[in-house]
Amino acid sequence: MQAAVLAGPGRFAFVQVPRPRPGPGQLLLRLEGCGVCASSLPVWEGRPWFDYPLPPGAPGHEAWGRIEAVGPDDVSGLRPGQRVAALSYAGHAEFDIAEAAAVLPLPVALDGMPFPGEPLACAANILARSDIRAGQTVAIVGIGFLGAVLTRLASQAGARVIALSRRAYARQAALRFGAEEALDVADVYAATAAVADLTGGRLCERVIEAAGLQSTLDLASALAAEGGRLVIAGYHQDGLRQVNLQQWNWRGLDVVNAHERQPARYLDGMRRAIGWVQEGRLDPTEFFTHRLPMSRLDEAMALTRDRPDGFLKALVVPEGMA
Known part of the structure; x- marks a missing residue:
């Protein structure tokens, strides 16, 4: 072969x-x-x-x-x-x-x-670990394939999605996939202030970090509301990371590492993704x-x-x- x-x-x-x-x-x-x-x-x-x-x-x-x-x-x-x-x-x-x-x-x-089942299973499992509910505001930091699929799924769950990406094309794509707002992350402070303004100062009940960088981890942490959930979906594989633990403590955040390693968990996510495609909820070819x-x-x-x-x-x- x-x-x-x-x-x-x-x-x-x-x-x-x-x-x-x-x-x-x-x-x-x-x-x-x-x-x-x-x-x-x-x-x-x-x-x-x-x-x-x-x-x-x-x-x-x-x-x-x-x-x-x-x-x-x-x-x-x-x-x-x-x-x-x-x-x-x-x-x-x-x-x-x-x-x-x-x-x-x-x-x-x-x-x-x-049908590359593994990345679709990743998206399904991250969605499950995020516990997104109708009426929540969800920030997704990093709009590549994974962030784009999660934008679609979170918006279908009834959440208000704010997408954040450095790429203009990715921001436009996020709006097509259901985001209500799409913000540039070139200026982290401006992006944080914009999210605070959009949410009346409450910030976001759920934040999904989907880029795997120190900068996106910092931004995602800053966007999480008190009592919110920070979901780390990006693959951080190029060295140690620092976190603002005082910020995490003060806000009482739940921090979830949404990476699975058990094949059975992947298969569960894959089953859900197959079901969504059959139901017409998700068209993976869009991505x-x-x-x-x-x-x-x-x-x-x-x-x-x-x-x-x-x-x-x-x-x-x-x-x-x-």
């Missing part, structure tokens, strides 16, 4: 490697595509602690496709030909292995729709702005890093499906 191999910082090579074989309790998936996640940027850009090359297909972890073969153990309810979303970890390839317990069949009604063949994976990573106008999320597909 063809697979992308991250040979060094900023450089994917495309090689022929043996097709993997599923072991007990595993499935071989013929992939239709894989999302490109911003959490993969550090290893693509290069950091001193990474070793190269990575295994074929890594770090792709947002794959979907069809079951090609099953391992020697019983995998009740799963069979070759079924279309599935998966938690797998070498999705930048034509085939990948997934544990049978880490895939969900996709309804026939979704045939033809790209997939770029589709590229696997040979252009470096370009997809650069788009994810640079976030030009028009960009929310890139999907990468095998060459024959581009």
Whole structure:
């Protein structure tokens, strides 16, 4: 099979490697595509602690496709030909292995729709951990793919959503997805004052930080109302963070780290996302702005890093499906 191999910082090579074989309790998936996640940027850009090359297909972890073969153990309810979303970890390839317990069949009604289940599950789980209710004011700090999906979901829950982003395009997109206001974060103090003005000084009952930066964590903390909930959805992976604990204490905030690590939790979120799509509550294709063949994976990573106008999320597909 063809697979992308991250040979060094900023450089994917495309090689022929043996097709993997599923072991007990595993499935071989013929992939239709894989999302490109911003959490993969550090290893693509290069950091001193990474070793190269990575295994074929890594770090792709947002794959979907069809079951090609099953391992020697019983995998009740799963069979070759079924279309599935998966938690797998070498999705930048034509085939990948997934544990049978880490895939969900996709309804026939979704045939033809790209479905990277892992990031949609993230959004569903963050929404659940946020405990958003009708009538609340919700600030979402950072409008990339995740922030945009959460804007849609929070507004559907009956919340008043204030979106905050440095990108004009992202602010415009947030308004399309249901935000009532969209503010620039170039001046943190001005943004904080604007939210205070919009809320009559109360600030926001729920704040979701979705960018993974010190600056967005600081802003999100400043926007949380007394007795509110600060939800950390951004992936903070590039070093230590400082927090204003006096501010958190004084306001009596609930602080939630909305990152899941248990596959069962991911599958629960994926089930909810599949249900929303079937019900017409969520159309994930609105958020997939770029589709590229696997040979252009470096370009997809650069788009994810640079976030030009028009960009929310890139999907990468095998060459024959581009």
